Amino acid sequence: MSKWLNPRSAFGIALIAVALLGLPFVAAMGGQAWVRILDFAILYVFLALGLNIVVGFAGLLDLGYIAFYAVGAYTWALLASPHFGLHLPIWVILPIGAGLACFAGVLLGSPTLKLRGDYLAIVTLGFGEIVRIFMNNLNAPVNITNGPQGITLIDPVAFGDFRFSGTSQLFGLSVSGPIKYYYLLVALAILVIVINLRLQHSRIGRAWQAIREDEIAAKAVGINTRNIKLLAFAMGASFGGIAGGVFAAMQGFVSPESFSLMESIMILAMVVLGGMGHIPGVILGAVLLSILPEVLRYGVGPAQMALFGKMLVDPESLRMLVFGLALVLVMRFKPAGLWPSPERKRELQEAGQ
Amino acid sequence: MSEVLLKAEAVAKHFGGVKALQEVSLTIRRGEIYGLIGPNGAGKTTFFNCMTGLYVPDGGGFVFDGAPLIADAPHQAAERGIARTFQNIRLFGNMTALENVMVGRHVRTKAGVLGAMFQNAATKAEEVAIRQRASDLLHYVRIEERADDLAKNLSYGDQRRLEIARALATEPKLLCLDEPAAGMNATETAELRELIEGIRRDGTTILLIEHDVKLVMGLCDRVAVLDYGALVIEDVPAVVQKDQRVIEAYLGA
Numbered sequence: 237m238s239k240w241l242n243p244r245s246a247f248g249i250a251l252i253a254v255a256l257l258g259l260p261f262v263a264a265m266g267g268q269a270w271v272r273i274l275d276f277a278i279l280y281v282f283l284a285l286g287l288n289i290v291v292g293f294a295g296l297l298d299l300g301y302i303a304f305y306a307v308g309a310y311t312w313a314l315l316a317s318p319h320f321g322l323h324l325p326i327w328v329i330l331p332i333g334a335g336l337a338c339f340a341g342v343l344l345g346s347p348t349l350k351l352r353g354d355y356l357a358i359v360t361l362g363f364g365e366i367v368r369i370f371m372n373n374l375n376a377p378v379n380i381t382n383g384p385q386g387i388t389l390i391d392p393v394a395f396g397d398f399r400f401s402g403t404s405q406l407f408g409l410s411v412s413g414p415i416k417y418y419y420l421l422v423a424l425a426i427l428v429i430v431i432n433l434r435l436q437h438s439r440i441g442r443a444w445q446a447i448r449e450d451e452i453a454a455k456a457v458g459i460n461t462r463n464i465k466l467l468a469f470a471m472g473a474s475f476g477g478i479a480g481g482v483f484a485a486m487q488g489f490v491s492p493e494s495f496s497l498m499e500s501i502m503i504l505a506m507v508v509l510g511g512m513g514h515i516p517g518v519i520l521g522a523v524l525l526s527i528l529p530e531v532l533r534y535g536v537g538p539a540q541m542a543l544f545g546k547m548l549v550d551p552e553s554l555r556m557l558v559f560g561l562a563l564v565l566v567m568r569f570k571p572a573g574l575w576p577s578p579e580r581k582r583e584l585q586e587a588g589q
Numbered sequence: 590m591s592e593v594l595l596k597a598e599a600v601a602k603h604f605g606g607v608k609a610l611q612e613v614s615l616t617i618r619r620g621e622i623y624g625l626i627g628p629n630g631a632g633k634t635t636f637f638n639c640m641t642g643l644y645v646p647d648g649g650g651f652v653f654d655g656a657p658l659i660a661d662a663p664h665q666a667a668e669r670g671i672a673r674t675f676q677n678i679r680l681f682g683n684m685t686a687l688e689n690v691m692v693g694r695h696v697r698t699k700a701g702v703l704g705a706m707f708q709n710a711a712t713k714a715e716e717v718a719i720r721q722r723a724s725d726l727l728h729y730v731r732i733e734e735r736a737d738d739l740a741k742n743l744s745y746g747d748q749r750r751l752e753i754a755r756a757l758a759t760e761p762k763l764l765c766l767d768e769p770a771a772g773m774n775a776t777e778t779a780e781l782r783e784l785i786e787g788i789r790r791d792g793t794t795i796l797l798i799e800h801d802v803k804l805v806m807g808l809c810d811r812v813a814v815l816d817y818g819a820l821v822i823e824d825v826p827a828v829v830q831k832d833q834r835v836i837e838a839y840l841g842a
């Protein structure tokens with residue numbers, strides 16, 4: 237506790253708090269689109285930290301994480317839209333979404349957690365695709381998900397009369413929808429950061445690390461490895477479910493397209509690129525990987541015009557090219573991630589000798 | 590309380606054509622140091638693995654502390670009170686020495702995810718107790734000054750001690766040591782012997798696999814000899830040492 241009273245860290249925290257509070261207004265100067273990009277960056281921080289529990293803490297390679305996000309998003313979409321004429325409040329939907337995602341996690345985890353490494357990755361990858369295809373095809377014979385068209389006119393997040401969509405007047409300021417969502421997402425992200433930190437240094441967190449280090453030794457000291465792994469899976473899935481719900485509400489629209497394998501890989505890349513298991517690293521990875529492509533989207537077109545006077549390469553392809561190159565370079569020169577935990581960094585250095 | 594702590598009844602284990610254990614029956618009494626010896630490949634480690642649930646025996650079973658042991662349930666063996674070390678040390682290499690022992694407390698503590706998230710008083714108190722107990726155990730095996738070093742950076746002898754401390758953290762009734770003196774010099778072996786005697790004095794029964802015959806004969810109350818997966822003899826060291834079959838199979842070699 238005393239470290240919070242340390243004036244330097246208190247000052248640091250105050251500085252971060254002011255920056256976080258002011259950031260959306262700065263972004264808004266460049267247009268609401270930038271605030272929305274910011275919103276997504278923080279949503280990805282939340283998602284990546286959820287996946288970090290599975291991949292970073294418990295060491296289980298999960299390539300289907302987006303499935304749980306999809307479960308949460310569709311739960312919100314079906315329970316708060318004209319599709320079924322249901323408009324349940326947030327404190328009902330969000331727990332249901334998290335609960336269903338958690339259930340899906342246990343459902344996937346219980347038969348597969350005996351598998352290791354590559355095998356688990358393949359099964360989870362398949363699961364992610366199955367969920368997406370389900371969403372795509374559950375429009376007949378009974379129309380549940382409305383198929384590829386997706387579900388529209390989804391209710392925004394609302395607490396009583398206070399809605400997060402549209403502009404409201406708060407404290408004499410006119411605050412746009414994306415800015416309001418920004419604060420909600422920051423609050424959620426702080427929550428998940430605290431949970432991650434606390435889990436990491438707990439009895440369960442140590443058990444996860446022990447399993448990652450040596451599963452046989454972990455069993456021999458009495459850790460029920462199957463249940464403890466399942467716990468990581470279920471927790472990660474629940475966070476995915478919550479993020480999905482907020483995503484559906486924020487977008488007002490969901491369709492299976494948003495839950496492709498590419499998304500799973502993207503979130504995994506955030507965790508790995510940032511520094512697996514190291515919370516600040518994962519946050520950095522999520523922010524960079526969600527903002528960088530957008531910067532490229534807006535940057536490469538004008539840059540080409542300025543340099544060559546014409547469009548040589550389609551900005552969309554170039555964006556993916558630069559993005560891929562950045563990933564390769566990081567993995568080549570910083571294999572432990574951009575901001576690894578001190579131990580992990582040492583591990584890799586020793587392995588490389 | 591019965592005098593018998595562990596009874597192995599006709600335990601058998603095959604690997605393809607290799608009969609690693611052939612109907613091995615033996616009895617370990619409470620409070621003794623019991624030696625298990627035999628030439629390389631005799632089946633000693635396999636016996637450990639069957640007992641601790643890492644292998645499922647093909648026949649027979651174990652009765653521990655008055656109730657049968659469930660095969661294929663390593664975490665339950667630990668819960669029942671069987672702890673072990675490994676022939677080729679298995680520590681959590683990238684965790685500190687202290688954390689390794691703290692993991693050993695897992696089975697005797699209960700804080701879950703909710704406790705970790707909300708940090709209630711019970712969870713905090715438990716965490717303090719885990720840390721305290723772990724550091725006491727490091728002191729007990731005399732490596733307290735290495736508490737904050739990563740396990741993989743410890744010297745060989747200290748790693749062996751750390752593995753024992755981690756096993757003791759589970760509060761075992763039976764501590765199984767698989768060749769703890771392997772690779773140790775004379776001084777280290779003498780220190781280890783003291784440690785093992787101390788553990789027994791503090792009330793834990795010990796099952797010891799060891800190649801160092803002098804150590805086994807000097808330390809153990811009773812000794813069993815395995816050869817090609819079969820039990821040759823089970824008796825006090827003085828008798829075992831003089832047994833003709835043992836001399837042929839093992840000591841004479």
Ligand SMILES: Nc1ncnc2c1ncn2[C@@H]1O[C@H](COP(=O)(O)OP(=O)(O)OP(=O)(O)O)[C@@H](O)[C@H]1O
Pocket residue numbers: 604607608609627628629630631632633634635636676
């Ligand atoms: N997992 C396994 N798969 C196949 N064969 C095995 C396995 N484990 C042990 N064996 C075989 O079973 C026999 C007994 O091996 P075990 O490791 O129990 O011997 P040991 O008495 O511990 O020998 P050492 O003194 O060398 O440690 C050996 O022939 C070994 O090759």
Ligand SMILES: [Mg+2]
Pocket residue numbers: 633634635676
């Ligand atoms: Mg052996």
